[in-house]
Amino acid sequence: MPKPHDEIADDVRSGTFVRRSRTVAVRDNGRHQWEKDRARQPRTTRAATGVTEHDTGLTGDDLVFSARYRTIRAPGDLASAFGVPEGTALLERSYRTRHTADPAPFGLVTSYLPYSLAAANPDLLDEANEPWPGGTQNQLHTVGVEVDRVEERLTARPPAPEEARELGLPPGSAVILLRKTSYDLGDRVVEVSRIVLPADRTELVFTTRLERW
Template sequence: MSIGYRELASVLRSRIEDGTYPRDATGTLPKHQELADEFTVNVKTIRQAVRLLEAEGLVTVVRRRGTVIRRQPAMKRLGAERYAKSKWKFGLVAFAADREASGRAWAPGDQSNRVRLVEADPEVAAALGLPVGAPVYERARLVREEGVPTHALTSFYRPDHVEGTPLVNPAPGPAGHGGGFAVLTIQGFEPDAITESLHARMPTPDEARELQLPVGEPVVVLRRMTTTLDGQVVEFARGVHAATRFEWSYNFKIPE
């Protein structure tokens, strides 16, 4: 009796979990035809099984590489610790803090960068205290790990805060030594407090394409507002994170 795709997915899942197919930087499943020959099924059955594993976040089909096994555990996405002044004042940007906390390598080129002057939409305008349609700088980044996108983050700034600074330089990578928070500090707008909100939803077609998401994987949407000691908003950011590629970690004292 021929094995079905669900049973086949269970076998492949077990092999991933027991290390038969290693979860390292180069780990992949055997080629579809090799699996079809081993289990005496057609390639269509292999594809169906792989799609199940994709939906679980265990593998990703990457063009010209094959079926890549995702590294586990997911990368830690730190809470307050990722924004510690002791990090960015000495050159460690937030996404790199996450990588180091997870024991992962990183390079400035892991982050792309697109900067442009746009009109503030209602949400951005309300956050920055500007009229709708007022000019703001939009700084959009796509962050990758080993070539695979992990999240997209877009920050918005008032032009009078960042004009002529590294924050409006479109070069790939962080905005200079220490990233955007270091730049704002030099400008006299040192970040002092951050409010973040999170919610999960299914991705839009554009988000799924940009983050190379398998069918069925949700995203975690982040909104971040950064203020100075006197309460002035100096950055509003929106992020979209692949849900299975992060473990969100928070460490805090319990309020009285």
């Protein structure tokens, strides 16, 4: 079940403060194995639910989703991450998902794939095919890539003005910056995501399973 979170929000129309309920997204690192387990499942299984539903307990009918694609030339930091020359073509995908009752998205997600890798399946170049059943791991599976591991790095800072506006953050809020890097079986970086999460309604859970003696 989704977790409601009451917060004080500014009602611009009346100049007063109102209390409204917003859904908390609980991001567990087990989500990556969950996504991988579904990557080779039939389309009907993959289409039934996605990672946002997994994180929030909501259903597809509760959500509003949008995607925007464009091709960019890799700047220095992304070129270094992918191990390619600066200026190499990347496919940039920007995603926004929100609850139908909330104008603000759960986070600001920007994902990058090497353009040459994505182009092996032309369907991956078309934003009209989003939301893609099975997400990025299934998309990579269609071009022969199996994800071996996912590395996530977290930092925090005050939001930039445009981030605060888009996320509907009250003054004094913070954002969590999550950089996700996916590696294939050959230790090649196949996807990098930059995710800006509102700290006031995001819960991060990390479970570390230890091998038995």
